[in-house]
Amino acid sequence: MNWALRKSLWVYHVNTGACNNCDIEVLELLTPKYDIERFGMILVGTPRHADVLAVTGACTRQAQPKLQEVYRQTPKPCVVMAIGSCAGAQGIFTEAYHMGAGVDTAIRAVDPNAIIAYVPGCPPKPEAMIAAAVKAMELIKTL
Amino acid sequence: MGVFTIIATYIAAAIGTLVIGLAFKWFDRKVTAMVQWRKGPPWYQPVADVLKLLYKETLLPSTARRTGFLFAPAVGLAATALAAAILWSALLRPESGFVGDIIVIVYLLMLPPIMTIFGAIASGSPHAAVGASREMKLILSYELPLILALLVGVIHSGWSLQPWRSAAGVTPLYSISGVIAMLVAIVAMQAKLGQVPFDAAEAECEIMSGVYVEYSGTPLAIIYLGRAMLLAVMPLLLITVLWGGLVATPLGIAAFIGKYVLLVVLVTLIRNTNPRLRIDQAMKFFWMGVAPLGIAAVVLAVLGANWAIKWL
Numbered sequence: 105m106n107w108a109l110r111k112s113l114w115v116y117h118v119n120t121g122a123c124n125n126c127d128i129e130v131l132e133l134l135t136p137k138y139d140i141e142r143f144g145m146i147l148v149g150t151p152r153h154a155d156v157l158a159v160t161g162a163c164t165r166q167a168q169p170k171l172q173e174v175y176r177q178t179p180k181p182c183v184v185m186a187i188g189s190c191a192g193a194q195g196i197f198t199e200a201y202h203m204g205a206g207v208d209t210a211i212r213a214v215d216p217n218a219i220i221a222y223v224p225g226c227p228p229k230p231e232a233m234i235a236a237a238v239k240a241m242e243l244i245k246t247l
Numbered sequence: 248m249g250v251f252t253i254i255a256t257y258i259a260a261a262i263g264t265l266v267i268g269l270a271f272k273w274f275d276r277k278v279t280a281m282v283q284w285r286k287g288p289p290w291y292q293p294v295a296d297v298l299k300l301l302y303k304e305t306l307l308p309s310t311a312r313r314t315g316f317l318f319a320p321a322v323g324l325a326a327t328a329l330a331a332a333i334l335w336s337a338l339l340r341p342e343s344g345f346v347g348d349i350i351v352i353v354y355l356l357m358l359p360p361i362m363t364i365f366g367a368i369a370s371g372s373p374h375a376a377v378g379a380s381r382e383m384k385l386i387l388s389y390e391l392p393l394i395l396a397l398l399v400g401v402i403h404s405g406w407s408l409q410p411w412r413s414a415a416g417v418t419p420l421y422s423i424s425g426v427i428a429m430l431v432a433i434v435a436m437q438a439k440l441g442q443v444p445f446d447a448a449e450a451e452c453e454i455m456s457g458v459y460v461e462y463s464g465t466p467l468a469i470i471y472l473g474r475a476m477l478l479a480v481m482p483l484l485l486i487t488v489l490w491g492g493l494v495a496t497p498l499g500i501a502a503f504i505g506k507y508v509l510l511v512v513l514v515t516l517i518r519n520t521n522p523r524l525r526i527d528q529a530m531k532f533f534w535m536g537v538a539p540l541g542i543a544a545v546v547l548a549v550l551g552a553n554w555a556i557k558w559l
């Protein structure tokens with residue numbers, strides 16, 4: 105069964121206050137050059153269909169409860185990919201007045217055992233995201 | 248036929264159609280990828296998708312009416328499987344006893360979309376409600392042209408409600424009305440399958456997969472299977488009624504497979520080369536454009552049948 109999950113990761117893209125640059129890089133994954141459908145990954149329209157939450161952005165105070173709600177609505181097992189320096193450690197926005205707790209802290213507050221893959225970069229290259237997805241698959245193997 | 252035979256036929260046809268449907272699902276995605284100059288998913292992709300969905304958690308929205316929400320996909324799947332069983336037994340053993348006629352098939356194929364609406368409304372989500380209302384309008388628009396197109400097949404077989412029986416030697420497609428009916432039926436098939444340009448009910452980026460928004464885990468897997476099956480059943484219906492069915496010779500079987508694949512490729516290509524229509528545009532398209540064409544085809548077919556003009 106882990107095999108099926110590894111071979112068919114459906115991705116839902118959550119923006120928690122990104123500058124839109126990371127989002128464009130996420131869309132890049134669908135283009136002919138990178139084509140993540142090779143690995144069975146597709147973008148889906150609702151968290152209830154998703155196995156991977158591709159979170160971009162620094163997780164603002166406004167976005168934090170929504171991110172947690174989205175995580176609750178995602179059927180488990182699921183993987184969170186924190187894409188970009190913002191999602192990883194709030195990047196250049198650390199200590200800004202409007203910041204929430206940060207993506208990983210916000211999600212750990214809901215589920216302490218959540219699987220979180222960090223993809224550093226501002227914005228990260230699509231290759232880096234694919235590498236993170238592969239690492240997440242390796243992690244799923246051990247579930 | 249004994250009860251046991253009937254049940255065995257039903258199960259065999261359901262499983263067979265399921266396999267074909269999943270294969271077509273992959274084929275559809277592969278052709279899409281080729282159109283977009285990508286590599287596309289591996290051949291086992293639909294199987295992996297279904298297994299994964301079966302294994303995942305099933306979430307129930309707090310606003311949902313649980314029974315309706317969970318049963319609707321299963322009823323839709325069962326109805327599709329029954330339609331598939333009738334069609335296959337009509338194709339493979341046209342002379343066997345009662346296998347149901349075209350009215351039963353039209354009725355059964357009406358059920359999956361209605362069950363989609365039912366489940367969507369039972370989920371209590373506003374996105375699903377928008378999707379459900381669109382799906383309803385879509386049914387109202389494409390169902391009449393589809394029935395008109397099938398009626399042409401019925402007329403060509405001499406007003407038989409089991410056109411595959413008396414159709415020996417008559418292929419409605421090889422006549423003017425048949426060609427028009429086929430075009431109408433292909434467009435209606437596209438809408439029935441919920442493919443672009445008629446996928447307003449599940450518009451992904453707009454209302455978040457619309458009618459399916461609240462489904463996850465096992466029910467979503469059942470929906471996936473049902474849609475795969477429908478992808479296998481609709482071309483089968485068109486071939487059976489309008490395009491000569493299955494002739495049990497090596498050449499006939501090859502031709503049958505060719506027609507089958509051709510229709511599926513057509514669905515894929517239409518979906519890849521068109522933008523999504525707004526629901527009012529879709530309705531206008533069906534009521535003002537496709538339905539009159541269907542009526543014209545029926546009139547031509549009746550004239551042809553009355554004066555025994557083969558090519559009309």
Ligand code: SF4
Nearest residue numbers: 123125126188189190
């Ligand atoms: S990591 Fe960089 S590119 Fe990505 S959202 Fe933050 S600032 Fe923008």
